[in-house]
Amino acid sequence: MEKVLLKNLGKPNSHKIDTYIQGGGYRAIQEALRHTPDTIIQMVKDSGLRGRGGAGFSTGLKWSFIPKDPTVPKFLCCNADEGEPGTFKDRGIIDNDPHLLLEGMMIASYAIGANTAYIYIRGEFAFGARRLEEAIKEAYERGYLGRNIFGSDFSLDIHVHRGWGAYICGEETALLESIEGYRGQPRIKPPFPAISGLYGKPTVINNVETLSCLPAIVLKGPKWFASIGPEKSPGPKIYCVSGHVKRPGLYELPMGTSARELIYEHCGGIRDDRRLKAVIPGGVSAPMLSADEVDTPLDFDSLAAKKSMLGSGAVIVMDETTCMVKVAYIILRFFSHESCGKCTPCREGTIWLTKILKRIEYGEGRTGDVELLESLCSNIFGRTFCPLGDGAVMALRGVLKHFRDEFVYHVENKRCMV
Amino acid sequence: MLPERLREEIRAVEKRYSTKRSAVMEALRIVQREKGYIEKEDMEEIACMLGMRPVSVNEVTAFYTMYNIQPVGRYHIQVCRNISCSLLGAEHLISYMERLLNIKVGETTQDGKFTLSTVECLGSCGTAPMMQINDTYYENLTEERIEEILKGLE
Numbered sequence: 001m002e003k004v005l006l007k008n009l010g011k012p013n014s015h016k017i018d019t020y021i022q023g024g025g026y027r028a029i030q031e032a033l034r035h036t037p038d039t040i041i042q043m044v045k046d047s048g049l050r051g052r053g054g055a056g057f058s059t060g061l062k063w064s065f066i067p068k069d070p071t072v073p074k075f076l077c078c079n080a081d082e083g084e085p086g087t088f089k090d091r092g093i094i095d096n097d098p099h100l101l102l103e104g105m106m107i108a109s110y111a112i113g114a115n116t117a118y119i120y121i122r123g124e125f126a127f128g129a130r131r132l133e134e135a136i137k138e139a140y141e142r143g144y145l146g147r148n149i150f151g152s153d154f155s156l157d158i159h160v161h162r163g164w165g166a167y168i169c170g171e172e173t174a175l176l177e178s179i180e181g182y183r184g185q186p187r188i189k190p191p192f193p194a195i196s197g198l199y200g201k202p203t204v205i206n207n208v209e210t211l212s213c214l215p216a217i218v219l220k221g222p223k224w225f226a227s228i229g230p231e232k233s234p235g236p237k238i239y240c241v242s243g244h245v246k247r248p249g250l251y252e253l254p255m256g257t258s259a260r261e262l263i264y265e266h267c268g269g270i271r272d273d274r275r276l277k278a279v280i281p282g283g284v285s286a287p288m289l290s291a292d293e294v295d296t297p298l299d300f301d302s303l304a305a306k307k308s309m310l311g312s313g314a315v316i317v318m319d320e321t322t323c324m325v326k327v328a329y330i331i332l333r334f335f336s337h338e339s340c341g342k343c344t345p346c347r348e349g350t351i352w353l354t355k356i357l358k359r360i361e362y363g364e365g366r367t368g369d370v371e372l373l374e375s376l377c378s379n380i381f382g383r384t385f386c387p388l389g390d391g392a393v394m395a396l397r398g399v400l401k402h403f404r405d406e407f408v409y410h411v412e413n414k415r416c417m418v
Numbered sequence: 419m420l421p422e423r424l425r426e427e428i429r430a431v432e433k434r435y436s437t438k439r440s441a442v443m444e445a446l447r448i449v450q451r452e453k454g455y456i457e458k459e460d461m462e463e464i465a466c467m468l469g470m471r472p473v474s475v476n477e478v479t480a481f482y483t484m485y486n487i488q489p490v491g492r493y494h495i496q497v498c499r500n501i502s503c504s505l506l507g508a509e510h511l512i513s514y515m516e517r518l519l520n521i522k523v524g525e526t527t528q529d530g531k532f533t534l535s536t537v538e539c540l541g542s543c544g545t546a547p548m549m550q551i552n553d554t555y556y557e558n559l560t561e562e563r564i565e566e567i568l569k570g571l572e
């Protein structure tokens with residue numbers, strides 16, 4: 001498959017506007033401006049593009065919910081909060097090819113009628129934020145941003161907004177709160193951001209990778225995009241592979257590549273040729289797959305059929321030496337740390353789960369602790385304000401589903417079985 | 419009072435948004451960049467500039483973990499302890515650094531040079547284990563590399 005998202009990675013000066021233009025950059029936005037916004041929305045619908053931020057919602061459909069009234073200001077927010085542990089793809093694009101993202105944002109803004117767009121980037125990505133600011137400056141200098149871009153009657157300003165260390169701000173309504181200058185706590189939906197988003201105005205929130213697919217869709221056409229990977233979740237996908245593989249990193253492959261192909265062909269197999277134990281297929285919120293599920297295609301629907309999810313495309317590989325109690329503890333500690341504190345089941349529940357996992361991990365587990373974990377899960381799941389609490393529960397349930405005996409062993413023997 | 423230069427920078431940030439309040443995060447960041455940490459008076463001044471109540475600025479400062487409300491060492495070492503880094507030995511490196519610097523996580527060395535913290539995933543999992551010192555990422559860490567990196571910091 002010809003790469004479109006990571007094609008410029010590793011090129012010298014890949015972040016400069018001239019390099020981007022020499023590689024055919026900023027042609028897609030000019031092409032898009034020759035069509036009506038509705039034509040672009042239809043194109044994106046036809047391409048079958050589904051959001052790469054986690055939920056896999058149809059991008060074209062999301063855009064079509066934006067009211068058409070030209071007198072109402074609209075906003076585009078690019079979600080570059082990239083906080084799901086295991087994920088580092090958006091950073092790959094931003095650091096190496098910021099203009100790809102900017103061009104994608106121009107296309108999206110034109111399609112939904114937004115004249116102001118924000119990039120919400122996590123604060124730790126200081127290098128990436130500077131890259132984006134420099135790229136935006138370059139684009140203004142060429143007249144690619146600002147008033148009447150490329151001689152059209154479309155105007156667009158793009159600003160960088162830095163997050164400052166809060167995973168929850170990746171949740172789209174918490175992200176909006178954060179841009180408005182509040183604590184990053186999710187809002188009740190509905191109303192959905194398409195109707196009432198930033199400053200109460202119609203707003204689209206899209207992930208960096210989603211937006212970066214757009215130039216290729218415009219230039220190569222929706223049919224080309226739809227022909228890659230599975231019919232219902234097509235397109236190129238960046239998999240972020242980490243953990244016990246020989247060659248971790250970013251891999252742009254057709255959506256639906258199996259975990260086996262990814263791990264054994266592209267990443268060179270398991271480190272020290274050990275045996276595979278489990279794979280987390282989509283960031284820590286995604287329930288893990290056991291080694292015998294490794295032929296599962298990594299796409300939205302195939303993973304949903306396995307009661308897991310593609311999430312952010314972060315594939316975390318664990319070999320036979322991995323203690324699953326420790327994995328669960330680290331994951332739940334993360335969620336309790338990042339719970340925004342707004343609702344009790346999530347705030348208190350994740351703290352409890354972490355406490356119990358910690359004592360099991362440190363050989364102080366008590367009889368009945370595993371059952372206690374399970375009952376806490378049932379009391380959290382479905383009762384939280386936003387999906388963070390559900391994510392914590394799904395992750396833990398995923399570990400327990402495959403490796404419950406390890407937890408029991410830990411409790412009974414006060415030590416690990418691996 | 420913040421220097422006029424910073425006040426100007428903050429006023430320029432306000433222009434990016436529909437409300438002044440949206441500039442609060444960036445204003446706090448600017449103060450922290452200049453002073454290393456944020457004090458009550460800074461929050462009050464920002465509140466005044468942005469037409470906010472001081473308590474609202476305080477809420478923002480308290481919510482976002484990257485704001486320092488206390489001085490930190492000249493070099494703030496933040497080691498990732500999340501899953502991908504842990505799979506490749508992060509805990510081991512954290513205790514190595516505690517021994518090397520003779521402090522515990524959360525502490526600052528006597529000379530005020532280093533503060534050691536642990537953090538959650540920094541989006542660098544493919545080059546784990548990793549840490550961030552001030553703005554810079556250091557990846558594919560080993561004990562030897564850490565020693566070299568710390569020695570290289572004045």
Ligand SMILES: Cc1cc2nc3c(=O)[nH]c(=O)nc-3n(C[C@H](O)[C@H](O)[C@H](O)COP(=O)(O)O)c2cc1C
Nearest residue numbers: 051052053079081082083170171172206207210387
């Ligand atoms: C707790 C939580 C954290 C999230 N973090 C991110 C994130 O870091 N980046 C992201 O793009 N989407 C994240 N999302 C998903 C967003 O809410 C939203 O669905 C997404 O940005 C939409 O973009 P897309 O349609 O292009 O996928 C998160 C969701 C939740 C519930």
Ligand code: FES
Nearest residue numbers: 498503539542543
């Ligand atoms: S887990 Fe350490 S950088 Fe992601």
